[in-house]
Amino acid sequence: xxxxxxxxxxxxxVLDEVVAVLGRFPALAGASLTVDKGEIVLLQGPNGAGKxxxxxxxxxxxxxxxxxxxxxxxxxxxxxxxVRPHVGLLGHQNGLYLDLTVRDNVRFWxxxxxxxxxxxxxxxxxxxxxxxxxxxxxxxxSAGQRRRTSLACLVARRSQVWLLDEPHxxxxxxxxxxxxxxLRSAAAAGATILVASHELERAGSLASRTLDxxxxxxxxxxxxxxxx
Amino acid sequence: MSAWRVAWLIARKDLRVERRSRVVTNxxxxxxxxxxxxxxxALDSDAVLQRVAPGLVWLATMFSLLVLVQRSFAIExxxxxxxxxxxxxxxxxxIFLGKAIALAAELVALELILLFAAVILYGQSIAAGxxxxxxxxxxxxxxxxxxxxxxxxxxxxxxxxxxxLLPLLTLPAVxxxxxxxxxxxxxxxxxxxxxxxxGWPWVGLxxxxxxxxxxxxxxxxxxxIDE
Amino acid sequence: MNGDHDDDDTGNTMTTTDPAQTAxxxxxxxxxxxxxxxxxxxxxxxxxxxxxLVAFGLGFSPADRDQEEAVRILYVHVPTIWLAYLAFVxxxxxxxxxxxxxxxxxxxxxxxxxxxxxxxxxxxxxxxxGALWGRLTWGVFWQWDARLTTTxxxxxxxxxxxxVRRLGGSHRQRARRSAVLGLIAVLEIPLVHxxxxxxxSLHQEATVLDTDGDIDMDGLMLFSLFVGVIAFTxxxxxxxxxxVRAMAMEDLVEDRGLDAALxxxxxxxxx
Numbered sequence: 001x002x003x004x005x006x007x008x009x010x011x012x013x014v015l016d017e018v019v020a021v022l023g024r025f026p027a028l029a030g031a032s033l034t035v036d037k038g039e040i041v042l043l044q045g046p047n048g049a050g051k052x053x054x055x056x057x058x059x060x061x062x063x064x065x066x067x068x069x070x071x072x073x074x075x076x077x078x079x080x081x082x083v084r085p086h087v088g089l090l091g092h093q094n095g096l097y098l099d100l101t102v103r104d105n106v107r108f109w110x111x112x113x114x115x116x117x118x119x120x121x122x123x124x125x126x127x128x129x130x131x132x133x134x135x136x137x138x139x140x141x142s143a144g145q146r147r148r149t150s151l152a153c154l155v156a157r158r159s160q161v162w163l164l165d166e167p168h169x170x171x172x173x174x175x176x177x178x179x180x181x182x183l184r185s186a187a188a189a190g191a192t193i194l195v196a197s198h199e200l201e202r203a204g205s206l207a208s209r210t211l212d213x214x215x216x217x218x219x220x221x222x223x224x225x226x227x228x
Numbered sequence: 229m230s231a232w233r234v235a236w237l238i239a240r241k242d243l244r245v246e247r248r249s250r251v252v253t254n255x256x257x258x259x260x261x262x263x264x265x266x267x268x269x270a271l272d273s274d275a276v277l278q279r280v281a282p283g284l285v286w287l288a289t290m291f292s293l294l295v296l297v298q299r300s301f302a303i304e305x306x307x308x309x310x311x312x313x314x315x316x317x318x319x320x321x322x323i324f325l326g327k328a329i330a331l332a333a334e335l336v337a338l339e340l341i342l343l344f345a346a347v348i349l350y351g352q353s354i355a356a357g358x359x360x361x362x363x364x365x366x367x368x369x370x371x372x373x374x375x376x377x378x379x380x381x382x383x384x385x386x387x388x389x390x391x392x393l394l395p396l397l398t399l400p401a402v403x404x405x406x407x408x409x410x411x412x413x414x415x416x417x418x419x420x421x422x423x424x425x426x427g428w429p430w431v432g433l434x435x436x437x438x439x440x441x442x443x444x445x446x447x448x449x450x451x452x453i454d455e
Numbered sequence: 456m457n458g459d460h461d462d463d464d465t466g467n468t469m470t471t472t473d474p475a476q477t478a479x480x481x482x483x484x485x486x487x488x489x490x491x492x493x494x495x496x497x498x499x500x501x502x503x504x505x506x507x508l509v510a511f512g513l514g515f516s517p518a519d520r521d522q523e524e525a526v527r528i529l530y531v532h533v534p535t536i537w538l539a540y541l542a543f544v545x546x547x548x549x550x551x552x553x554x555x556x557x558x559x560x561x562x563x564x565x566x567x568x569x570x571x572x573x574x575x576x577x578x579x580x581x582x583x584x585g586a587l588w589g590r591l592t593w594g595v596f597w598q599w600d601a602r603l604t605t606t607x608x609x610x611x612x613x614x615x616x617x618x619v620r621r622l623g624g625s626h627r628q629r630a631r632r633s634a635v636l637g638l639i640a641v642l643e644i645p646l647v648h649x650x651x652x653x654x655x656s657l658h659q660e661a662t663v664l665d666t667d668g669d670i671d672m673d674g675l676m677l678f679s680l681f682v683g684v685i686a687f688t689x690x691x692x693x694x695x696x697x698x699v700r701a702m703a704m705e706d707l708v709e710d711r712g713l714d715a716a717l718x719x720x721x722x723x724x725x726x
Contacts, residue, residue, distance in 0.1 A: 019717065021625055026713060029720040059315045063627060065713075081454075085317030095312025097241065097303060099249040104241075111237045112318050137248070157316060215723035379639070383632070387622050396618060400611040401643050404650035411654065433653060437646055444642050448635045451554075 010073065011036050012161060012192040013058055015218075018067035018076075020057050027053035029216035030067070035194065040187050040206055043196040045213035051196035052091065054213065055163040058194065059089040071161060085113070088159030090167060094150035098139040102129050102149045105138060110156030123155035128178055143170030151182065162186065162193040180206050231322040238318075238326025243333060245303050252334055256295050260338055263288040264345045274351065279420055281350035282413035285342045286369075286406050292338055293373050293402070294395055297381035300331055305385055310453065320450030324378055328445070332374035339366055358416040361427045365416065368434035369409035375441035376401045383452045401441075408433040489700035497693045504686035511679040519676070525591035528584050530679050534687040536581040536606065542574030542691065543613065543640070550637030553630055561706065562699075564630035567637050568620055569698035571613050573691055578610045601655040605648045612640055612647075626706055 013035040020028040027050045035041050043051045056062050058071055060083035069076035074083045096105050103124070110120040124130040127148040138146060147170060154162065162183070168176050183206060187193055195207065211218055246252050267284045271277055277284075304310035313323060343362075346352045354362065380397040384390035408430040414420065415427030490498075512530040519526035549567035553559060585603070586596040597603065620633045 021713065026717045026720050029717050061311065061315060063625065065625070081317060083317075084315050087315060089312070089315045091308060091311075093308025093311070095309045095315075096307050097245055097309060098307055099245045099303065100241070104244060108237065108241050109312075109316070112234055112313075112316055114233075216720045383619065383636070393615075393618060393622075396611070397615045400608045400615065400647070403608055404646045407650045407654045429653065433646075433650055437650075440642055440646060444639060448639055451631050451635045 012039075013069075013071050013194070015057075015069040016067055018057065018069045019065045020053055020062045021065050022053065022062075026065075027216055028057065031057075031213075031216070031218040033211060033218050035192060037192050038187050038190055039208050040183060040193045040195065042207035042210045043194060043213050043218075044198070044210060049213040050216040051213050052165050053216075054218065055089060055091070055165055055194060055196055058161070059087045059163050060084045061089070086159065087161045087163060088154040088157060089163045089165075090147070090150055090154060091165045094146050095153070096138045096146060096150055099137065101135050101137055102141070102145075102152075103134045105149055106152045106156050109153035113157050115156045115158070119158075120156050123152045126155055126182060127152040128175075144172055144175045147171060148175060148178075151179070155182075155186075160191060162191055164193065164195045166197055167195060168197060231319045231325070234319060234322035235325035235329065238323060239329035239333075242300065242303070242327060242330030246330075246334065249303075251299055252296065252338075256292055256299070256334075257338060257341060259295060260288045260292045260342055261345060263291055264342065264349055268349065277350045278352070281346045281352050282417060282419055283406075283410045284350070285339070285346050285413065286410050288342050289335065289339055289373070290399065290402060290406060293335065293377050294398060296331060296334055296338075297377040297394060297398070298391065300327055300378070301381045301385040301390075310382075310385060314454060320453060321446040323453070324382070324446045324449035327382075328371075328374040328378040328442075331378055332370050335370045335374060336366060339370065352417050352419075354417065358418070358424050361412065361424050361431070362416040364431050365409055365412040365427065365434065368431055368438050369405050369412075371438035372405045372434060372441055373402055375438060375445045376405075379441065379445040379449060379452070382449055385453070404437050405434060408437070489697045489704065491696075491700075494693060494696045497689055497696065501686065501689035501693050504682065504689050508679070508682045508686045511675065511682050516675040516679040522592050525588055526676070528588040528591075530683040531687075532581055532584045532588060533680060534683040535577040535584070537684065538687045538691050539574045539577035539581060539609075542570045542577060543609070543644075545570040546574065546613075546616075546637050547641045550634035553634045554638070559627075559630075561626055561630055562703070564626070564634060565699050565702040565706070566695070567634065568617075569695055569702060571616055571620075571637070572698060573694050575610065575613045575617060577687075577691075578606060578613070582606060582610065599655070601648070601652045604651045604655075605644070608647045608651075609644060612643055616640060626709075 011034045013033065015031050015033050018028055018031045019026055029050070031050070031054055033041075043054065045051055053062065057064070057069065057076065060071070060074075060076060060080035063080070064077045071083045072086055074080075076083065095109075097108070100108070103120075106120050106124050106129075110123065115123075121130065124134060129145065129148050129152055133141070133145060133149075138149060141149065147167065151167070164183075167179060167183075171179060183193055183195075196213075264284065267288075268277060271280065301310070304313075310323075343352075343354075347354065376398055380394055380401070383397070384393045387393065411422075412427040412430035412434070415422045415424055415430070418424075508530060512527050516527070516530075518524050546567045549563045549570065553561075553563035553567065556563070585606075589598060590596050616633065616636055619636050620629060622629070622632065624632075
């Protein structure tokens with residue numbers, strides 16, 4: 001994993017005029033942005049603006065149709081497989097096995113990177129699914145509880161870049177606070193976080209920057225000379 | 229993490245899902261059983277049934293294979309777990325092997341039940357001398373079926389029309405298994421005067437098939453599920 | 456294996472950043488037909504060869520001693536199955552070239568797809584005329600003979616291949632998926648053939664007629680068969696040239712559609 005560690009000065013995500021298609025539909029029609037390590041960036045925009053596609057592209061799930069994009073220094077056109085282990089995507093779906101318990105799920109996802117039992121327990125505790133919920137079947141959980149389980153899997157997988165699609169949706173007030181605290185501490189620990197959200201007053205306070213996604217386009221290169 | 233360890237993790241996960249959901253036990257096994265019964269309605273003759281019993285066992289296995297594969301990938305796509313594994317950069321060969329191992333375990337259990345049903349329903353008898361041939365055949369055939377099923381199940385997963393695409397791709401590919409396993413089991417059960425030694429060439433065929441699709445499948449699986 | 460380079464071999468060299476220009480390129484004149492002087496030469500040659508085949512197959516060549524007039528069916532039956540096998544070999548080679556050359560040219564993917572389509576049609580012709588021949592010679596339409604059974608499974612296998620080609624997604628996705636499947640088919644067919652042969656050789660049942668389809672041909676009969684092979688080879692070449700070009704144009708149209716869609720998408724935001 002250490003091979004992927006970018007030089008501290010280079011940005012984590014760089015997109016330049018990226019076009020990506022879903023079927024034949026250009027969901028991204030020219031996205032340019034730069035994100036540095038440790039940033040929490042909020043992507044805002046109406047439904048269908050291309051926020052989800054942008055996150056999936058950064059996760060290495062979609063090919064770059066035109067333009068240039070890199071994540072952690074890996075080219076999104078040719079090195080998508082190398083990007084993936086370092087990136088955690090939480091989309092509309094949680095990626096959970098609904099017939100398994102919370103603990104089974106976190107164990108499985110942690111297991112794919114060889115996480116220890118202590119790491120797995122810590123991840124569950126951090127997302128508040130450790131005690132009462134740990135042995136509950138995921139299918140019976142509420143939407144918010146599933147989301148927290150999914151985040152616990154992300155933590156257990158030691159992702160460096162977190163791509164979160166509407167992470168606050170379905171969470172109650174305390175769940176949101178826990179999530180925000182987790183995201184802040186993760187960012188402080190060096191994770192880079194992209195959040196797509198409608199709930200501006202909520203996510204806005206969390207984010208270090210807000211970018212507008214409009215009609216599949218983002219234009220947010222870092223101003224020249226500016227550094228964090 | 230080596231690919232083998234991840235494969236083992238995935239296989240254990242699949243079997244745990246089955247242990248908790250009981251879909252195979254409660255739905256696929258009864259389905260296979262009913263298939264065995266309706267074969268008897270269609271053929272309507274004890275003598276014919278006795279003659280074709282090995283073939284019917286494997287036919288029922290093929291049909292159940294299709295259902296098992298659908299189920300195996302439904303649990304992956306229900307909540308986007310296959311996507312999540314791709315995002316997590318889980319080695320595609322490990323996914324292939326893990327899912328194939330779990331599928332093979334389920335298939336073996338099912339085949340034993342079907343053989344038992346053939347003994348009861350179709351008047352078959354298993355001699356002690358043929359057990360080795362029978363077990364070898366089951367193992368070799370199952371590995372081949374699991375490899376092909378996992379390969380095409382993964383290809384079809386997530387597409388509209390996967391329910392119809394899967395049989396179209398799978399059934400011609402597993403035709404050699406149907407032929408080979410049926411002949412080998414006929415030899416083991418002494419159907420129509422066959423003797424045990426007739427079965428071994430077929431086990432050779434089944435083994436080559438399993439190895440070819442095991443290797444080919446683990447190489448091809450990555451490009452097929454990764455879009 | 457994981458390349459998703461810009462597609463540079465469709466002749467689509469338009470720049471993509473300027474919406475105004477993109478709108479223009481949609482109306483750029485595209486070639487109006489898939490014909491070239493080469494296809495016309497091959498096409499005329501195919502027609503002439505087919506006319507010869509009719510003349511020799513139905514007219515000049517004699518009836519067979521055993522099979523009588525039915526032997527004439529073989530002048531179509533044999534060339535089509537040969538060409539079908541050739542077509543599937545081309546599919547496999549083109550699939551391998553797509554996957555294992557660094558450029559990953561979509562041209563190879565189209566060649567693989569076009570060849571498989573033609574191969575499937577030829578196998579269908581083989582099966583139909585073969586069944587007719589079987590009825591006349593053996594008295595039955597179908598026999599569970601090793602060659603027949605393999606051919607039937609070959610047909611279904613490539614019908615499945617064509618179904619996978621139509622699953623959708625981008626050109627690159629289609630190309631990679633079908634190239635891998637095109638190579639798996641190469642794994643499948645020999646195994647099927649081997650198993651079916653083993654099956655039939657161990658369970659030799661009396662054939663309806665002594666002949667298994669191989670007859671001693673001489674003189675005009677052999678020449679007629681030769682004309683048939685030439686005619687169907689030319690037909691294959693002619694269909695391939697047109698089909699590959701038609702597929703390239705389809706891809707191009709979809710790419711132009713993408714440019715138009717991009718322009719529309721950008722306009723959504725009033726940007």
